[in-house]
Amino acid sequence: MSTTPNFLILAVLLLIAGCAHDDTRHPTHSAVAPGGPAAVEAERALALAEAGDAGRGKGAYAVCSACHQPSGLGKRDGSTPKLAGQHATVLIKQITDIRGDVRVVPTMHGFVRELRDPRDIADVAAYIESLCNPPGNGRYGLSDADARISEGRQLFARDCADCHRDTGQGDKAKGYPVLAGQHFRYLVRQMQDIRDGYRKAADPDMVKIIRKHGNDKLQSIAAYLASLETPGTACEPIRAGR
Ligand code: HEC
Ligand code: HEC
Numbered sequence: 001m002s003t004t005p006n007f008l009i010l011a012v013l014l015l016i017a018g019c020a021h022d023d024t025r026h027p028t029h030s031a032v033a034p035g036g037p038a039a040v041e042a043e044r045a046l047a048l049a050e051a052g053d054a055g056r057g058k059g060a061y062a063v064c065s066a067c068h069q070p071s072g073l074g075k076r077d078g079s080t081p082k083l084a085g086q087h088a089t090v091l092i093k094q095i096t097d098i099r100g101d102v103r104v105v106p107t108m109h110g111f112v113r114e115l116r117d118p119r120d121i122a123d124v125a126a127y128i129e130s131l132c133n134p135p136g137n138g139r140y141g142l143s144d145a146d147a148r149i150s151e152g153r154q155l156f157a158r159d160c161a162d163c164h165r166d167t168g169q170g171d172k173a174k175g176y177p178v179l180a181g182q183h184f185r186y187l188v189r190q191m192q193d194i195r196d197g198y199r200k201a202a203d204p205d206m207v208k209i210i211r212k213h214g215n216d217k218l219q220s221i222a223a224y225l226a227s228l229e230t231p232g233t234a235c236e237p238i239r240a241g242r
């Protein structure tokens with residue numbers, strides 16, 4: 001009888017496939033925050049209530065700069081976002097979400113857990129917000145760039161500018177992120193993640209709007225946003241010490 005061995009082989013293969021599947025990318029992955037989403041909210045409220053001292057935050061940023069760069073530019077290939085110029089309110093939201101696994105970023109989780117308390121979180125956010133805007137973000141580079149950017153401009157004005165504002169500068173008081181001057185590939189990935197349910201703490205009204213768009217339209221919006229300058233003071237990138 002060959003049914004039993006076949007069945008066993010199938011079971012083993014399924015087990016291997018199951019292990020290879022990256023669970024952290026599953027949209028229904030449940031948050032395992034100690035204390036749950038309520039604790040994330042509580043920590044965020046405390047951090048937002050802090051004044052935020054950029055001078056103190058500079059020390060805490062040293063560990064972040066390994067990936068996000070000393071300048072806060074991140075990586076042009078979009079694997080790591082540009083942080084410089086982002087609103088402190090948005091940074092605090094994302095840091096607390098990532099600390100609590102509400103937004104799942106396994107590579108960064110341990111580093112933001114090292115921030116000791118809400119004051120540390122507010123300080124590092126204040127430091128990042130104070131950075132000048134480093135040039136050279138990753139942009140859309142193919143030959144149809146002009147057509148894409150103009151299509152993206154129209155889609156953005158119609159569907160996204162209510163919250164992210166007319167040139168993607170966001171809104172600090174409301175916690176709407178700056179999108180202008182972010183890396184093209186990072187923007188595309190985040191839009192897809194938001195649409196497909198991987199960023200569970202994303203604004204539900206935005207999720208409804210983004211769901212209408214296929215990858216092609218999202219790429220056009222990202223091409224437009226990546227072609228803009230991040231608001232704030234422009235600067236030359238700070239060179240990492242060698
Ligand atoms: C090991 C590399 C690494 C380190 C170290 C790191 N990050 Fe990140 N960070 C990332 C990556 C990768 C992402 C994007 C994750 C994704 O694609 O969803 C990210 C995303 C973020 C975001 C979200 C940005 C946005 O636009 O939504 C913030 C805020 C952030 N990091 C802050 C920090 C801070 C503060 C530190 C230091 C305490 C830090 N990071 C350390 C890799 C890192
Ligand atoms: C109802 C207000 C609202 C609308 C409309 C909206 N957004 Fe957002 N968007 C937000 C908020 C709030 C966040 C922060 C989400 C979070 O906390 O994770 C965000 C985050 C994002 C991010 C992630 C930024 C980052 O740095 O990680 C992208 C990309 C984005 N939005 C693109 C879009 C696009 C494209 C549209 C239009 C198709 C759109 N949004 C429409 C409110 C909105």
